[in-house]
Amino acid sequence: MTDITMPDRSGRFGDFGGRYAPETLMTALAELEEAFAEAWVDPLFLSEYHRLLREFVGRPSPLYEANRLSEHLGMRILLKREDLNHTGAHKINNTIGQGLLARRMGKERIIAETGAGQHGVASATAAAALGLECQVYMGAKDMERQSLNVVRMQLLGTEVIPVTSGAGTLKDAVSEAMRDWVGSVETTHYIIGSVVGPHPFPLMVREFQKVIGEEVADQLGDLRPDLIVACVGGGSNAMGIFFPFLEAGIELVGVEAAGEGIESGKHGASLGHGTPGVLHGARTYMLQDDQGQVHEAHSISAGLDYPGVGPEHAYFQDSGLARYESVSDTEAVEAFHLLSRTEGIIPALESAHAIAWLQREAASLAGKTVVVNLSGRGDKDVQQVINLSTEPGL
């Protein structure tokens, strides 16, 4: 039986989740949990959130019948067009929600971490729209490969702070943002960008993202797909589309980053090839060595370049509610080109992972109806893909 009342009071989804945080943050986390619980049943808060989603974000996003891709791959493919949201990805659903919550809690400053820059841009956008001060932590390496998004955040009035610790990627940006929060918690709200972190973040981000799946359910009407497929880094877009379908008997497939290949060790497949441990405040599957030091993840897609995953996905995997596959950098780039040419849609490299899995599994999926969460658009990735095509070996 699916228990959609999770997490429990300690923030656990089965054996996963929890609140492994410094004592300094515990009171703030409890306050946040309470504030969210109150807001989420407050008609005024809900109507403001839904008004902004409608009038500012542009929701509902369409469910698009991808005829030419369907024909090419021999299955019926419906794309949930989160790429058409304001700022170009699903991330804004969450930042609008958390931004409103921050304002309701009387916090005037928000901070965020970002990998690909999409969550950073979405946070900067929400901050500008809601009149909040905003600083975004971004790995120095990611700032280089996503320079367009850095400029966008700056245009929106946000300060982007480079993170040089560790590998200078998403994991290090999360750590740095948490450090900031430990010292600023009385005045600042930390907008985590995915269904990760200590309780109540995984629950709260799920609730703000589940609008994706709720819309899909409406848009499908009587049509019943065989599968729902989404890419998984931290897992917020996948959680958003999976959650409303947990009891629908539809196969849910998350696609992780296999990077340069699982056997190379350079990948981001924490569910498929990680082990349980505690990362960034929650027990979940993660990439680590046998003494518990965290490994660097690797993916061509900055948004999937993360050695952990949301604890609720860990629970879904162990309880069989969803399954998780992975595709390589090369396969994702191929799918990036495929969707661009067949449908006139340039996808984010993250979302291209979901398309790539369909391409690889085309034989076994023949004739099936598949909903894919097209979580973001690929403008931000164009320069990187151009650079790749001039590099040998890919």
Place this chain on the structure above:
Amino acid sequence: MSGRALSAMFDAAREQGRPVFMPFMTAGIPSEDQSLDVFRQLAADGADAFELGIPYSDPLMDGEVIQAASSHALAGGMTFLGGLDLAGRVATSTGKPVIVMTYVNPILQAGPEVFAAEAAALGISGVIIADVPYEEAVAIKAALDEHGIGLALFVAPTTDEERLRAIAAAQPSFIYAVADMGVTGRREDVSSHLQGLVRRIRTITSVPIVLGVGISTPEQAATAAGLADGVIVGSALVAEVLETGRPASAAAFADAVHAAGR
């Protein structure tokens, strides 16, 4: 050496009116080979016990200096098990209690029971876990109790009275009171809330209180020592070891702490 060594130390400190000086030092700096000598130096300069930091890949609670020390130590080959082993050697060679500071994930990887048994065998007296509040500490605390090893719990300026009571009820071997909000590192002033913080804790429990985080000068250490059972000084000494290989101001901190009690 065990958790009993810790309580004996705090009992003696109270009897003599002499606060405990407990320097924090990252294991494996300036190098794996020279690390033991740094702890010996700290002992010679007046350390009563040590907080030995096991370097971790993702030190959320630590500021720039200790982050840099962790990366440096890991790059030099220090590991979690290597850090425990060093802690054992520090305890043996100085005869003073060693409290290891770690993040929770390595303990979970080893398994709390295996970790506690290993720590006991090495003569480690206590454990501080940066990212474990009392709610998440239950299983680990039980394993540590079984092997006679103490667990310190944090109290922050933001900890409310209800949490304070729960923390006291969890029976930590001492309370690590966070002197200032924020991650470890230098602060211009020891928080003015210090006195209030210590008083709040004292009204609820008689467990020893050690103040740490943000204490970066001997004057600040003296102020803190006048209020609590002990003082932890970390980043200031770690920075010296990273720069010069020696904790040059340890004796000044030790004297300031010890003098404050008289």
